[in-house]
Amino acid sequence: MQYIGYKGNELTYMETPTLIIITLLCATGAYILGRNRASNIAYRAGKKNVLHSLPYYYGVLSALWCVLPCLFIVLAWNLLDDYVVHTAIVKLLPGSVQALPDSEIELMVNTVINNALYPNALIGSNPPDYILQAGQDYLRWQQLSQLSLTVVVLISLGLAFSLGWLWIKPKVHARQQVERVFQWFLLFCASIAVVTTIGIVLSVLFESLRFFQSVNLFDFIFGTHWSPQTALRIDQVGASGAFGAVPLFLGTLLISFIAMLVAVPAGLMSAIYLSEYASPRFRATVKPILEILAGIPSVVYGFFAALTVAPFIRDVGDLLGLDVSSESALAAGLVMGVMIIPYVSSLSDDVIKAVPQSLRDGSLGLGATQSETIKLVVIPAALPGIVSGILLAASRAIGETMIVVMAAGLAAHLTVNPLESVTTITVQIVTLLVGDQEFDSPKTLSAFALGLMLFIVTLILNYVALYVVRHYREEYE
Amino acid sequence: MNSNSGYNGLFDPMLAPGRTLDFAQQGLSNKTVGNPFSEKAKMSVRNLNVYYDNKQAIHDVSLDIKRNEVMAMIGPSGCGKSTFLRCLNRMNDTLDNCRVEGEVTLDEHNIYDRKQDVVPLRARVGIVFQKPNPFPKSIYENVAYGPKVHGLVSRRAQLDEIVEDSLRKASLWDEVKDRLFSPGTGLSGGQQQRLCIARTIAVSPEVILMDEPCSALDPIATARIEELMAELSQNFTIAIVTHSMQQAARVSNRTAYFHMGRLIEVNDTRRVFTNPEHELTEAYITGRFG
Numbered sequence: 221m222q223y224i225g226y227k228g229n230e231l232t233y234m235e236t237p238t239l240i241i242i243t244l245l246c247a248t249g250a251y252i253l254g255r256n257r258a259s260n261i262a263y264r265a266g267k268k269n270v271l272h273s274l275p276y277y278y279g280v281l282s283a284l285w286c287v288l289p290c291l292f293i294v295l296a297w298n299l300l301d302d303y304v305v306h307t308a309i310v311k312l313l314p315g316s317v318q319a320l321p322d323s324e325i326e327l328m329v330n331t332v333i334n335n336a337l338y339p340n341a342l343i344g345s346n347p348p349d350y351i352l353q354a355g356q357d358y359l360r361w362q363q364l365s366q367l368s369l370t371v372v373v374l375i376s377l378g379l380a381f382s383l384g385w386l387w388i389k390p391k392v393h394a395r396q397q398v399e400r401v402f403q404w405f406l407l408f409c410a411s412i413a414v415v416t417t418i419g420i421v422l423s424v425l426f427e428s429l430r431f432f433q434s435v436n437l438f439d440f441i442f443g444t445h446w447s448p449q450t451a452l453r454i455d456q457v458g459a460s461g462a463f464g465a466v467p468l469f470l471g472t473l474l475i476s477f478i479a480m481l482v483a484v485p486a487g488l489m490s491a492i493y494l495s496e497y498a499s500p501r502f503r504a505t506v507k508p509i510l511e512i513l514a515g516i517p518s519v520v521y522g523f524f525a526a527l528t529v530a531p532f533i534r535d536v537g538d539l540l541g542l543d544v545s546s547e548s549a550l551a552a553g554l555v556m557g558v559m560i561i562p563y564v565s566s567l568s569d570d571v572i573k574a575v576p577q578s579l580r581d582g583s584l585g586l587g588a589t590q591s592e593t594i595k596l597v598v599i600p601a602a603l604p605g606i607v608s609g610i611l612l613a614a615s616r617a618i619g620e621t622m623i624v625v626m627a628a629g630l631a632a633h634l635t636v637n638p639l640e641s642v643t644t645i646t647v648q649i650v651t652l653l654v655g656d657q658e659f660d661s662p663k664t665l666s667a668f669a670l671g672l673m674l675f676i677v678t679l680i681l682n683y684v685a686l687y688v689v690r691h692y693r694e695e696y697e
Numbered sequence: 698m699n700s701n702s703g704y705n706g707l708f709d710p711m712l713a714p715g716r717t718l719d720f721a722q723q724g725l726s727n728k729t730v731g732n733p734f735s736e737k738a739k740m741s742v743r744n745l746n747v748y749y750d751n752k753q754a755i756h757d758v759s760l761d762i763k764r765n766e767v768m769a770m771i772g773p774s775g776c777g778k779s780t781f782l783r784c785l786n787r788m789n790d791t792l793d794n795c796r797v798e799g800e801v802t803l804d805e806h807n808i809y810d811r812k813q814d815v816v817p818l819r820a821r822v823g824i825v826f827q828k829p830n831p832f833p834k835s836i837y838e839n840v841a842y843g844p845k846v847h848g849l850v851s852r853r854a855q856l857d858e859i860v861e862d863s864l865r866k867a868s869l870w871d872e873v874k875d876r877l878f879s880p881g882t883g884l885s886g887g888q889q890q891r892l893c894i895a896r897t898i899a900v901s902p903e904v905i906l907m908d909e910p911c912s913a914l915d916p917i918a919t920a921r922i923e924e925l926m927a928e929l930s931q932n933f934t935i936a937i938v939t940h941s942m943q944q945a946a947r948v949s950n951r952t953a954y955f956h957m958g959r960l961i962e963v964n965d966t967r968r969v970f971t972n973p974e975h976e977l978t979e980a981y982i983t984g985r986f987g
Binding site: 499500576578579580581582583584585586587588589592596597600601 | 786788791793815816817818819820823824826828830831832833834842843846847893896897900
């Protein structure tokens with residue numbers, strides 16, 4: 221364990237970063253030596269093909285011999301070290317302390333460590349002797365642990381180095397071995413995203429389950445009233461909380477729908493124009509500009525929506541004699557639609573461009589017009605890509621928060637009238653989790669339940685779209 | 698190809714002895730030997746010049762294609778024969794950098810006329826490309842595509858009839874009649890090319906242009922397409938570009954030899970392959986270059 225700022229007693233051990241640097245240096249050395257040794261073997265044999273693989277692979281193999289075991293030891297040590305030291309500290313504390321509940325013991329262990337590391341940090345506090353004593357022991361173990369780690373790593377480096385050296389023989393299939401290691405490494409990288417996703421889903425799921433212990437699942441899904449105020453004191457009046465998520469879902473759908481209504485036609489049409497009709501020069505100028513739209517931070521769109529579009533819509537509404545609230549779903553949806561145009565247009569443009577020219581020629585050669593060719597041949601062939609662009613845009617719209625906070629408001633109205641103020645799931649999650657919160661109240665936990673619902677809805681949406689695409693796609697080549 | 702540069706990598710100097718090289722480079726005249734003109738012309742081309750940007754690809758070519766004949770165009774790579782073919786139904790219009798000068802008439806009507814609409818033109822002059830390019834739709838939809846966009850049919854039964862008839866003419870019907878609604882891209886290369894021919898026939902064109910239609914096919918599929926061409930020539934006028942001199946000799950009535958953007962010689966196919974008039978034609982068909 222490395223603590224930032226720890227400048228305690230003289231350090232007689234090497235810290236983990238130093239060890240890793242030494243290991244990497246050794247690996248570099250092993251690579252060069254291994255490659256040379258392999259070259260020398262080949263040279264001395266005087267024949268071609270005496271080595272199974274190229275010398276380079278023997279070098280890499282030697283380097284891997286150094287890196288992998290040491291890395292494993294350092295990682296495992298640091299993981300276990302924490303646990304072992306904590307258990308040991310607990311053992312040192314007097315019996316009265318050990319009898320305390322787990323959370324308080326944890327607190328005590330932290331006090332011990334803090335006192336040991338920063339003896340003068342807590343002015344005025346006067347910790348009991350057993351804490352100071354345990355702190356001293358903690359420091360000693362800490363040092364001992366690092367010292368033995370250093371020794372173990374250095375020994376295994378030496379061992380691995382010599383083993384790797386001896387391992388270099390003409391018959392060794394170095395290339396296959398190196399490639400196998402790299403395959404595992406690639407698999408490891410690929411699994412990072414998967415493992416993270418599973419972790420996130422599980423944590424959201426478990427917190428949601430806690431929420432559903434206090435609020436009925438059906439009340440949550442089908443309830444039409446959202447007012448997540450819970451009583452801070454037991455005797456507080458009128459704040460029992462209502463967790464009906466329907467207004468939030470409806471608000472989310474309404475705003476996303478308006479946004480897609482703007483983004484899909486505008487994006488698709490601009491993609492068709494850019495890829496099929498525009499001159500190369502026009503395309504080269506306009507496409508980057510369109511993509512800049514995607515680079516504008518959504519908070520900028522947010523105040524554009526709140527300060528320009530929303531008042532404009534309200535004024536127009538007044539002229540027409542309509543009752544428009546100053547924060548409206550329409551304003552948020554329109555601006556959000558503009559924001560996601562580039563997602564639709566840029567991706568669609570790419571997939572339309574990727575449709576082979578020979579298909580267009582075939583259609584034009586039959587006497588179809590350019591628009592018939594686009595409608596009947598190009599778009600159907602590009603459909604899977606277009607749909608995935610639209611899906612990406614839709615998930616951006618559903619997940620967007622800033623614009624809605626600023627332009628559509630926070631009030632959870634159950635309405636499909638785009639001229640009224642609504643709120644969305646993401647906005648509610650933000651408001652629920654901002655500020656000091658207690659983590660055992662349904663108010664806070666409802667954020668996780670909302671997150672879970674959002675996740676499930678997007679998942680279903682993606683799945684349905686994929687299914688549709690797979691059924692209607694026209695596969696070329 | 699630049700008109701003045703002469704030899705520019707078309708022939709391998711290792712294979713071609715000095716004499717051939719020299720005379721392939723000789724100042725080429727734009728005059729065509731043989732008999733390019735005919736009384737019974739379906740399409741006639743007069744003084745055609747084609748440029749890609751500033752490079753001239755076709756030099757002053759004049760040629761008649763007779764009704765119901767098979768006209769083969771041969772010549773080394775880059776000689777302009779495909780460019781010439783694509784001028785006959787204005788497929789070159791799709792290329793931004795292509796410029797066409799001269800006159801091409803179909804039944805004595807200039808297709809490069811300002812008022813000419815390319816849509817009906819391409820319905821009358823169909824084209825089959827080098828690589829089979831069926832649409833990623835069902836076999837039925839592929840053939841029905843043309844009649845549908847041209848509004849040739851009003852009832853499903855009529856469409857069915859056209860599809861069956863076209864597939865029969867392309868001698869593909871027996872192979873696909875049980876799977877008309879499976880994707881056209883799932884057929885073999887030769888079948889795909891016959892599907893493309895059926896697709897072209899379905900709009901009942903008067904002329905069919907074929908741009909190396911067999912170059913992506915194996916010998917058996919090629920033989921089927923060649924048989925087909927003989928049958929088709931009873932109803933259609935066919936112009937075919939080919940790299941295979943044997944194919945030209947087998948399927949065509951007349952053969953035109955192109956060289957570096959010029960039409961060197963046009964004659965009856967038998968004459969071209971037995972007794973060519975021009976020494977370049979002779980050099981090419983005897984395999985001295987190309």
